[in-house]
Amino acid sequence: MKKIIVIGATSGLGREMASQLVKAGYKVGIAGRRSELLDSFVEEHKGVAVEPIEQQVMDVAATDAPSTLDKLIERMGGMDILLHVAGAGFENPTLEEGKERHITEVNSVGFVTIIDHAYHWFRTNGRAGHIAAVTSIAGTKGMGLAPAYSATKRLQTTYLSALAQHARMDGVRLHITDIRPGYAQTDILTPGKKYPAVLSPEKVARVAIKAIKRHRRICTIDWRFKLVVAGWSLVPRPLWERITFVK
Numbered sequence: 001m002k003k004i005i006v007i008g009a010t011s012g013l014g015r016e017m018a019s020q021l022v023k024a025g026y027k028v029g030i031a032g033r034r035s036e037l038l039d040s041f042v043e044e045h046k047g048v049a050v051e052p053i054e055q056q057v058m059d060v061a062a063t064d065a066p067s068t069l070d071k072l073i074e075r076m077g078g079m080d081i082l083l084h085v086a087g088a089g090f091e092n093p094t095l096e097e098g099k100e101r102h103i104t105e106v107n108s109v110g111f112v113t114i115i116d117h118a119y120h121w122f123r124t125n126g127r128a129g130h131i132a133a134v135t136s137i138a139g140t141k142g143m144g145l146a147p148a149y150s151a152t153k154r155l156q157t158t159y160l161s162a163l164a165q166h167a168r169m170d171g172v173r174l175h176i177t178d179i180r181p182g183y184a185q186t187d188i189l190t191p192g193k194k195y196p197a198v199l200s201p202e203k204v205a206r207v208a209i210k211a212i213k214r215h216r217r218i219c220t221i222d223w224r225f226k227l228v229v230a231g232w233s234l235v236p237r238p239l240w241e242r243i244t245f246v247k
């Protein structure tokens with residue numbers, strides 16, 4: 001039975017992925033800041049989980065995040081897959097400084113800290129491992145309504161690419177999967193705003209788990225957002241920077 005740790009499993013995509021993984025028979029460890037939601041996850045999956053679910057309160061941007069992750073790995077009896085879903089943000093049309101900074105801390109410092117610590121764990125233990133992360137299609141272009149969000153998502157996809165190369169140079173047997181969803185119906189979307197082609201968390205989780213099982217390197221969800229990414233990659237920078245998106 002594979003052991004997977006899901007960071008950011010209290011709500012949205014992470015919670016749904018963790019739920020589907022429990023139902024698929026994985027031994028699952030869950031982490032996030034909101035302890036009451038970790039408790040409710042365990043409660044909801046009583047009778048479904050083949051192995052006990054381990055939980056850990058964790059703030060990925062806090063200095064104790066690596067030691068907190070170690071505690072969870074130890075209680076799990078090791079890990080085969082680290083799945084990083086934790087993330088903050090979305091739109092910030094007024095460029096509120098505190099919000100930009102918070103997004104940057106969670107999506108950059110928090111992301112690098114957890115992914116890097118997991119990498120060292122796999123390398124030290126000398127076993128084949130898998131690091132998967134939910135980034136976003138937002139990382140493929142600078143978004144005027146969400147500068148910190150799109151920039152930090154770019155950092156995440158670049159970091160994963162660099163790590164894939166680094167693992168090969170280091171001789172570490174590591175699979176890396178970068179999951180890039182388009183809009184999905186979770187708390188991260190601005191309430192009351194209409195978004196196109198919104199995906200359900202169930203669908204995103206299903207496709208993402210399939211990609212992890214198949215050791216896919218990059219998985220953009222779904223085909224409509226693949227077209228969007230392909231389309232806007234053709235837009236020259238001077239033109240892109242003149243486009244006005246509706247706030």
Ligand SMILES: NC(=O)c1ccc[n+]([C@@H]2O[C@H](COP(=O)([O-])OP(=O)(O)OC[C@H]3O[C@@H](n4cnc5c(N)ncnc54)[C@H](OP(=O)(O)O)[C@@H]3O)[C@@H](O)[C@H]2O)c1
Nearest residue numbers: 008010011012013032033034059060086087136183184186
């Ligand atoms: N929904 C979308 O349209 C969409 C599209 C593309 C990519 N994504 C990405 O998907 C991921 C999940 O987002 P979501 O849409 O599912 O939104 P969500 O429901 O708000 O989930 C965010 C998750 O991240 C965790 N988190 C946030 N800050 C954290 C911190 N400092 N330490 C630990 N955990 C933290 C939250 O847990 P706590 O608050 O309990 O800590 C929660 O479990 C994010 O990385 C997001 O960028 C979302």
